[in-house]
Amino acid sequence: MYLWICFVEKRCLVxxxxxxxxxxKERENMGKWKEIKERFRSSAQELHNxxxxxxxxxxxxxxxxxxxxxxxxxxDHIKIVYGIFPxxxxxxxxxxxxxxxxxxxxxxxxxxxxPSGAFFPGYTLDSIVxxxxxxxxxxxxxxxxxxxxxx
Numbered sequence: 001m002y003l004w005i006c007f008v009e010k011r012c013l014v015x016x017x018x019x020x021x022x023x024x025k026e027r028e029n030m031g032k033w034k035e036i037k038e039r040f041r042s043s044a045q046e047l048h049n050x051x052x053x054x055x056x057x058x059x060x061x062x063x064x065x066x067x068x069x070x071x072x073x074x075x076d077h078i079k080i081v082y083g084i085f086p087x088x089x090x091x092x093x094x095x096x097x098x099x100x101x102x103x104x105x106x107x108x109x110x111x112x113x114x115p116s117g118a119f120f121p122g123y124t125l126d127s128i129v130x131x132x133x134x135x136x137x138x139x140x141x142x143x144x145x146x147x148x149x150x151x
Contacts, residue, residue, distance in 0.1 A: 039139060043095020056098060060106045062086040067110060087127075091134030099139075103131030 046052045067083035074080065087106070091099030107127040111119055138144060 036136075039095065039136065040097055043097040043099075043135060043139060046094045046098050047101075052094060052098075056090065056094060056102055059086045059090045059093075060102050060109070063090075063102075063106050064110055064113070068114065087131060088134045088138070091131055091136075092138035094135070095139040096132040096135030099131030099133075099135030100128040101131070103127035103129075 063083040063086035066086060067081045070082045072080040083106075087099070087103060090102045094102075104124055104127055107124045
């Protein structure tokens, strides 16, 4: 009987410890979600500022110019472009929402200016997601680490 009570008490202690640990992790995750939500909200607020809109337009134009002028064509289908630098700067300065919108606008405008085949919305979606990833990785970060740059 004594062994059974000890087993039950230990199991209750372990269950209580596991429950507390799970609740602690859930609280930490809620803090992370609030941080992500605030980062996206802050990025969306950048669209209300005229100075920000001007800088966004300039960075989109720079992205288009670097994509066309400095493109090194290896073959008809393979080229190396430097338009990633303004896209990264757009995400870093204005956040994931603006980075995604800027990526989508730049892709559509680049297709309008110089179409190369049929329009495929998947590439536009790729540009939007890339801008959002740049914005999430670099916007309002104190330290930019090698891991964030490589991801």
